[in-house]
Amino acid sequence: MHKHNQPLDIDQVYALMMDALDGPLASDDQLKLDSALEANPELAAEWQAMLMVDDLLMQTPMVEPPANFAVHTIARLPNWRARRWAVVMAFMASLSVGMFPLIILGIGVLLGADMGIAATGLIQILSAVASGLGQIVIEAASMMTGYPAVMGMLLVMVGSITLWSGLYQQLVVRPMALTN
Amino acid sequence: MVNSATMKGLHTMSDSSGSSLPFFRVYSETAQCGTEQEMTQAEREALWLAQARKGDKTAFGKLVGAYQGPVFNMAYRMLGNAQEAEEAAQEAFIRAFTRLDSYDPKHKFSTWMLTITSNYCIDLIRKRRAVLLSIDEPLPPHPSLMSERNKGPEAQAVIGEQEDMVQKLLETLPEDYRQAVVLFYWHDYSYEEIAEIMETTISAIKSRLFRARRELAKTGLALGIS
Numbered sequence: 001m002h003k004h005n006q007p008l009d010i011d012q013v014y015a016l017m018m019d020a021l022d023g024p025l026a027s028d029d030q031l032k033l034d035s036a037l038e039a040n041p042e043l044a045a046e047w048q049a050m051l052m053v054d055d056l057l058m059q060t061p062m063v064e065p066p067a068n069f070a071v072h073t074i075a076r077l078p079n080w081r082a083r084r085w086a087v088v089m090a091f092m093a094s095l096s097v098g099m100f101p102l103i104i105l106g107i108g109v110l111l112g113a114d115m116g117i118a119a120t121g122l123i124q125i126l127s128a129v130a131s132g133l134g135q136i137v138i139e140a141a142s143m144m145t146g147y148p149a150v151m152g153m154l155l156v157m158v159g160s161i162t163l164w165s166g167l168y169q170q171l172v173v174r175p176m177a178l179t180n
Numbered sequence: 181m182v183n184s185a186t187m188k189g190l191h192t193m194s195d196s197s198g199s200s201l202p203f204f205r206v207y208s209e210t211a212q213c214g215t216e217q218e219m220t221q222a223e224r225e226a227l228w229l230a231q232a233r234k235g236d237k238t239a240f241g242k243l244v245g246a247y248q249g250p251v252f253n254m255a256y257r258m259l260g261n262a263q264e265a266e267e268a269a270q271e272a273f274i275r276a277f278t279r280l281d282s283y284d285p286k287h288k289f290s291t292w293m294l295t296i297t298s299n300y301c302i303d304l305i306r307k308r309r310a311v312l313l314s315i316d317e318p319l320p321p322h323p324s325l326m327s328e329r330n331k332g333p334e335a336q337a338v339i340g341e342q343e344d345m346v347q348k349l350l351e352t353l354p355e356d357y358r359q360a361v362v363l364f365y366w367h368d369y370s371y372e373e374i375a376e377i378m379e380t381t382i383s384a385i386k387s388r389l390f391r392a393r394r395e396l397a398k399t400g401l402a403l404g405i406s
Contacts, residue, residue: 018390049397052405053349057365057396060346065252066266073248073270074241077277 008036010043017047021054101126225289233280244273247290250367251297257362258301258355260347268304272297287376294367295377302355345403352399357392360385 008016016033019025025033037044104122144151219227225246231239251272256265275296276283283292350358356378363369363377371389375382 014390014394018386018393021393045401046394046397049401049405050393053393053396053400056342056346056349056400056405057361060342060366062249062253062366063256063262063265065248065269066262069248069252069266069269070241070244072266073244073273074237076270076274077237077240078274 008032013037013040013043017050021050226285229280229283229285229289232277240273240277243289247293248273250290251293253366254294254297254362255301257347257350257366258298258358259304260351264304268301269297272300275300291373291377294363295379298359298363298377302359305355345405348403349396349399353392353395357388357395360388361392361396364389 013033013036016025016029016036019029020033024030037047101122104125105119108117108121225243228239228242232243248269252265252269255268255272256262259265259268272293276293279296283289350361353361359378360374363374369377371382371385375385378385
């Protein structure tokens with residue numbers, strides 16, 4: 001690899017050292033490395049340290065994971081199926097709400113009712129629903145201002161339940177053995 | 181790298197919905213290529229991956245069982261702390277599970293897993309540095325090293341010292357050098373494979389390992405390695 005009888009520069013010596021750590025050198029290169037190290041005690045000391053560190057790393061075994069590592073890992077995996085179902089159900093619900101007026105209108109047309117009358121009926125239904133929802137919001141707002149302590153307690157309860165369900169997932173749910 | 185003992189003793193968790201194993205699907209898929217016992221490791225892994233991609237946690241659990249050793253070791257060597265390593269290794273598996281669609285079967289699953297793990301660990305190290313937490317404090321030896329099978333107290337003490345020394349040496353390295361060293365020494369990866377995992381060139385890996393070895397030798401001399 002390296003030309004004979006030519007003294008190696010420091011980079012060439014380091015290159016040989018790296019090659020030597022990765023596997024045995026050709027006898028020619030080994031001789032060159034040996035003579036370069038002999039001529040430079042500082043480099044020789046570094047080489048010895050490199051060999052010792054290499055040996056130490058080679059001998060140090062892999063660290064094994066704790067006993068229940070796989071169980072705990074699988075317990076933390078997200079539940080795709082439940083999420084997919086939740087998304088599908090939410091989508092279906094919103095779709096149904098959106099489709100409802102159109103269905104009413106369609107039924108009206110199918111039954112031969114006048115389009116104007118059907119549309120008027122639809123508007124009446126929608127305004128009734130809107131005023132009902134508005135009433136609920138107004139009631140909730142007056143409840144909040146009228147009974148702040150009750151609302152505070154409700155919020156604390158919701159917080160406790162949320163916290164507990166998180167703890168429940170972490171602590172209470174127990175793994176079961178896997179059957180192949 | 182597959183730990184068959186771990187695989188035999190693998191336990192997993194039921195669905196939170198309490199549903200049983202997806203027997204019919206597993207049965208129909210294994211029926212096409214024989215029982216799992218008759219398959220090669222690669223075939224088994226491909227089957228588990230196919231099932232896991234459909235959201236089957238049990239199948240993914242088998243992959244966790246097969247690769248928990250290398251993944252945990254990578255995390256521990258990178259972070260130097262057993263608790264953090266456990267957390268990081270779990271997070272790496274969760275990320276893999278949620279990103280299975282992006283896994284390219286042309287590459288080895290172990291390579292992909294170690295890429296995720298080491299990148300996550302590097303992120304953690306950088307965050308740790310950002311909040312100015314000291315990584316110079318002495319780290320407790322890993323429990324599994326303290327309970328080495330059939331070894332007396334003297335042997336355990338030697339292993340503990342060796343482990344301390346290794347972690348002290350690794351901590352002195354920048355994270356990308358550390359990553360290359362761990363992949364080279366503990367996971368027996370070639371320069372090409374390390375370059376693939378670290379998404380760089382072979383010459384860059386050679387250069388990092390060269391510098392890492394010099395740095396380790398310097399620290400080793402300072403620590404009085406013998």
